[in-house]
Amino acid sequence: MKxxxxxxxxxxxxxxxxxGIEPGLRKMFRMKGEPDSVQEMADRYEAADVKAVIFSVDAETETGDRPDPNDYVADVVKRxxxxxxxxATVDxxxxxxxxxxxxxAVTDLRLIGLKLHPIHMAFFPDDPAFKPLFDTAERLGIPVLMHTGYAAAGAGTPGGGGFKLAYARPIPHVDNLAADHPDLKIVMAHPAWPWIDEQIAVALHKPNVYIxxxxxxxxxxxxxxxxxxxxxxxxxxxFGSDYPYMPPERWLEEFAALEIRDEARELILLENAKTVLGLD
Ligand SMILES: [Zn+2]
Known part of the structure; x- marks a missing residue:
């Protein structure tokens, strides 16, 4: 595994x-053809010699879309x-x-983390109303992968599809959450543009926050x-691709062309994920 x-x-x-957001996303990322099946996804990752963390997003309250069940994700992992x-994902x-x-999802289905998307779910991660959820994640010892920064969904449509970017701002929301849950590992998903400097500051300041x-x-x-x-x-x-929106093969090829020290390259591609996932 590389x-x-x-x-x-x-x-x-x-x-x-x-x-509901899928057609817009596919257009935004200039995706063509039919979406991959699970088998095709597995074949691609095998060919690339890459392991992957898979998940869905439950934003049913806000969007009305029925989520993929966590059981389905667990079944794919079992296959x-x-x-x-x-x-897991929960709304x-x-x-x-x-x-x-x-x-x-963690105890019975053996899923090993939690995926959240504050913009699609329309919630502030540091709102005290959601403290029980993060207390539970912290107690279970699982990392949280949380969307930060700009969202492609809804872009260019009236009102941006009703999606509000402020939910995904690193300071104060992720920073507050990390301060109140020092044993909870949080991965800020994506370069959090237009708040890159805030994102860097939070990751530098909080040992439990990653990007x-x-x-x-x-x-x-x-x-x-x-x-x-x-x-x-x-x-x-x-390393994260955001497959299927960003093909992992393209990401890895372009990453290889960046000027980054080799020591850091290995950490970014593999070792830091092992730390976050608790693998040895
Ligand atoms: Zn994503």
Whole structure:
């Protein structure tokens, strides 16, 4: 295994209708043809010699879309245990049901992290209403992968599709959350443009906060983040593609062309993910 991709969206459950945001995302990322099946996804990752963390996003309260069940993600992991790790998703706005579902997904389904998208789910991570959910994640010892920064979904449509970017701002929301949950590992997903400097500051200041570089072609990732990834943040930055929106093959090829020290390169591609996932 040469790398772990920490940010992979599992193909939609074949019996569920596509998410409302999907056509817009596919257009934005200039995707053509039919979406990959689970088998095609597994074949691609095997060919690339990369393991991946797969998950879905439950934003049902806000969007009305039925989520892919966590059981489905767990089943895919069971089919390809050498290839995939699975994260749960729960909709924080479902309250106690979300907390119970997280507990079940980790304890019974053996999922090993939690995926959240504050913009699609429409919640502030540091809102005290959601403290029980993060207390539970901290107690279970699982990392949280949380979208930060700009979102492609809704871009260019009236009102940006109703999506509000402020939910995904690193300071204060991720910083507050990390301060109140020092044993909770948090991965800020994506370069958090337009708040890159805030994101760098939080990752530098909070030992429990990491950054994944997903969703951006490496050559366009803001320079100051790449500089930190090869320097002070070399143990805090992780490879993520945002498959299927960003092909992992393209990400890895462009990353190889960036000027980053070899020592940092190995940390970003593999070792830091092992730390976050608790692998040896
Ligand atoms: Zn994503």
């Amino acid at each position: 790398a772990i991709d920490i940010h992979v969206h599992v193909p939609r459950h074949p019996e569920l209708p596509e998410y 390809y245990p050498e290839r995939f790790f699975g994260f 924080p706005r479902k309250g106690a049901a979300a907390v119970d579902e997280l507990e079940r 994944d570089l997903s969703g951006w072609a490496p050559k366009y990732i803001p320079k100051q983040l790449i500089a930190e990834a090869g320097g002070r943040l070399r143990r805090k930055v992780l």
